[in-house]
Amino acid sequence: MFIETCIAPVNIALIKYWGKRDEELILPINDSLSVTLSTDEMCAKTTAAAASSFKRHIMWLNGEEVPFEQNPRAMRCLKEIQQLALAKEQLKFPIEWKLHIVSRNNFPTAAGLASSAAGYACLVYALAHLYGVQKEELTAIARQGSGSACRSLYGGFVRWHMGKSNDGTDSIALPVAPCEHWQDLHVLILVVNDARKKTSSTKGMQLAVETSDLIKYRAQYCVPQRTAAIVDAIKKHDFAKLAEITMRDSNQFHAIALDTYPPCVYMNDVSHAIVEFVHAFNKAVGEVKLAYTFDAGPNACLYLLERDVSIVLAAIKNSFPNDAEQSVEYVKGIPIACDIGENNGFNGNATLPINNKNLFKYIIHTRIGKGPQRLGKSESLLDSSNGLPLNN
Ligand SMILES: Nc1ncnc2c1ncn2[C@@H]1O[C@H](COP(=O)(O)OP(=O)(O)OP(=O)(O)O)[C@@H](O)[C@H]1O
Numbered sequence: 001m002f003i004e005t006c007i008a009p010v011n012i013a014l015i016k017y018w019g020k021r022d023e024e025l026i027l028p029i030n031d032s033l034s035v036t037l038s039t040d041e042m043c044a045k046t047t048a049a050a051a052s053s054f055k056r057h058i059m060w061l062n063g064e065e066v067p068f069e070q071n072p073r074a075m076r077c078l079k080e081i082q083q084l085a086l087a088k089e090q091l092k093f094p095i096e097w098k099l100h101i102v103s104r105n106n107f108p109t110a111a112g113l114a115s116s117a118a119g120y121a122c123l124v125y126a127l128a129h130l131y132g133v134q135k136e137e138l139t140a141i142a143r144q145g146s147g148s149a150c151r152s153l154y155g156g157f158v159r160w161h162m163g164k165s166n167d168g169t170d171s172i173a174l175p176v177a178p179c180e181h182w183q184d185l186h187v188l189i190l191v192v193n194d195a196r197k198k199t200s201s202t203k204g205m206q207l208a209v210e211t212s213d214l215i216k217y218r219a220q221y222c223v224p225q226r227t228a229a230i231v232d233a234i235k236k237h238d239f240a241k242l243a244e245i246t247m248r249d250s251n252q253f254h255a256i257a258l259d260t261y262p263p264c265v266y267m268n269d270v271s272h273a274i275v276e277f278v279h280a281f282n283k284a285v286g287e288v289k290l291a292y293t294f295d296a297g298p299n300a301c302l303y304l305l306e307r308d309v310s311i312v313l314a315a316i317k318n319s320f321p322n323d324a325e326q327s328v329e330y331v332k333g334i335p336i337a338c339d340i341g342e343n344n345g346f347n348g349n350a351t352l353p354i355n356n357k358n359l360f361k362y363i364i365h366t367r368i369g370k371g372p373q374r375l376g377k378s379e380s381l382l383d384s385s386n387g388l389p390l391n392n
């Protein structure tokens with residue numbers, strides 16, 4: 001039996017991917033740019049195994065068997081990797097051998113926390129190692145699992161170039177800067193709801209391309225300018241600029257969701273209260289120290305610098321008090337010493353339109369991080385004696 005185990009990170013876009021020009025090859029209508037988050041707090045972990053005794057391809061995700069042979073996106077990723085392996089003419093095992101794949105996410109799946117990005121990046125990375133083709137260009141393959149997955153194959157800041165060709169060969173992700181470039185870039189994810197979302201990103205962007213007028217304007221005029229400006233802000237460590245562009249792009253993406261007919265509503269009242277909080281906080285401290293961005297769901301991803309984490313967290317706790325606040329489970333991830341009195345004159349947001357108690361389920365504190373990693377045999381999720389998932 002041949003076995004490989006890998007982990008891959010989540011990435012959260014600063015400039016959003018929204019809209020495809022080819023549904024099957026997953027070719028986007030605009031470039032996008034993201035920050036890869038540290039695998040210490042959030043990651044997908046996948047073991048892929050091949051053996052002559054396996055009867056069919058089987059995948060288990062978070063302990064449950066999920067369709068693999070019936071999943072065209074997963075099968076496309078597998079076929080592409082197999083083709084690369086065949087082209088090398090150095091097969092480690094016969095190409096007909098079936099696979100058993102076991103994957104786990106250590107954070108909620110399909111809840112707007114980019115599980116498909118980490119998941120497909122991890123699948124492709126693990127398969128590439130299994131078939132011995134890891135040196136090839138993998139982002140164009142991961143893209144065909146889920147568009148945003150192509151950006152999770154690199155650490156740091158990553159740009160997915162939309163490309164021009166119809167076969168998608170130039171629609172690839174490339175690194176803009178490694179995580180070491182901006183080590184003190186931290187992230188707070190305010191989890192408002194971790195249930196499965198109503199309209200998937202796939203469906204939402206398809207409807208938007210079909211019905212929204214605004215989406216064309218964004219793709220043609222706004223994204224090219226914004227992408228160039230944010231790359232410049234990253235190079236110069238200009239946090240205020242990066243923050244402003246990120247917030248504007250998130251707002252415009254959700255405006256497009258509303259411009260879709262019928263509209264897609266991803267943010268809720270709590271999300272809007274967070275937006276108001278961030279602007280009020282930045283105003284109170286007289287500087288743009290905090291940025292929000294929302295994917296296709298109500299959860300907020302806040303970007304900030306390490307030195308501001310404790311003051312921001314204190315302000316969050318003041319503005320959004322939570323009965324679970326004292327529990328170690330409330331703020332997960334990188335530990336923070338947070339002094340509730342340390343709020344730099346920011347005494348909460350008096351104009352919040354809703355009852356502001358217990359609005360977040362929990363908060364994840366993480367930072368910019370590296371790309372996928374290959375793990376040793378002891379980290380396997382699969383029992384090599386029977387080819388079935390381990391209960392670890
Ligand atoms: N570890 C994994 N390995 C392989 N596939 C995965 C993995 N995790 C998630 N997926 C796939 O991604 C799907 C969830 O994607 P979906 O886009 O609905 O949610 P999300 O990625 O959490 O949210 P968003 O893309 O809006 O941030 C799952 O149903 C599954 O098909």
Ligand SMILES: C[C@@](O)(CCOP(=O)(O)OP(=O)(O)O)CC(=O)O
Nearest residue numbers: 013016017146147148201202295296
């Ligand atoms: C809002 C987003 O997170 C959308 C992600 O969409 P997906 O990559 O999940 O969509 P598919 O390509 O159809 O699988 C923005 C982003 O990550 O850029």
